[in-house]
Amino acid sequence: MQIFLETERLVLRRATLDDLDAIVELDSDPKVTWFVTGGRATPREVLRDEVLPRWFSFYDRYPGFGYFIAIEKATGDFLGWFLLRPNDKPVRSDGSTRDGIELGYRLRQASWGKGYATEGSKALVDKGFADLGVERIFAEALAVHGASRRVMEKAGLRFVRACRDNWPDKIPGDENGDVEYALTRDEWRVLTGADAATR
Template sequence: MPQPILRTERLLLVPLADRHLDLEIALDADPQVLRYLYPRARTREEVLTSHARRRALARPVDGLGFWMAFGSGDAAPGSTAPADEAVGEFVGLLMLPPANGPDQPDDPTVAELGYRLHRRYWRRGLATEASRELLRHAFDTVGQRRVIAQTMTVNAGSRGVMAAVGMRYVRTWYPSWDDPVPGTEQGEVAYEMTREMWRASRGERVPG
């Protein structure tokens, strides 16, 4: 199953491709977008490395990977242009790769949810809207067993999205970082949603 184009009420999610590299570079050029990830904006070379890694992570599990989010309000009916050239502005990067971090399970049935939006699209509910669609895709289409999400304890905005889509808090831990950012000393938090939680949230009967 190839990684599909996904749609929400306000967004079109297009699988990450090499033609999107300049958009990734522009997104990571804003230190406020990265404030809970890196102590500074990232260089073009650093984003090139991340882009290649993201493309590689999209291969092991069919249907999982990374998506570029675009506004869907300006889509041109009948357009033959590539999907992301026929719609509104670039909103951000959405992530649903197989779990792959040092504090994550090595299990192809577990995916990691993430999101990184341009500042001008913060506090509009777009990360929540896109995350709900990615969870639907993970459980209903790909058949994942669990989806996890991680962020800094102090990242109230990201934690709010995790709670809003129905994920539950799992734990707090205190990793060490070579380049810590403010708030690192308060640790990282992990959230999760299982297939059973997803089905229950939709009113489906859960075997048991």
């Protein structure tokens, strides 16, 4: 198991083909995928033949970045995944630009409301700035996705702008557009006191 990062309650590690069944189950829960596909499940063959190979390619192309499986330390249970990755679609359909490294997460419904999304996100933000030389981290969500926006805020990211992109699945509320939250390295240093530690 290639551990990427540990927190108080989580282990984040690289994905493998052995994670396929758990990822299929995750993406088959309509509540989990509601704000992504409107609740439509991702077919197993798409996850196996397209999604996971794309994840694996990130590990080679961008060392230190990619998609990471979240495991609960206490039980060893699969909770979902996080991402910290260079974005391959820098320009949105409204002409605004995605700048920096993208933070994201998708967790099983049973793990919601326990602070795991915030814990993993904070750890990845710290890792990105402290160890990986990242200058800016951003995250996006539908404007109506309040739970995801709260995680971004708790992880230290700040609202930057309302924006809009064309997504393949139409979801109730997507007419309100998207939001971008972000944090720069300098803002992170102030937020965490890291700037004082380097003086």
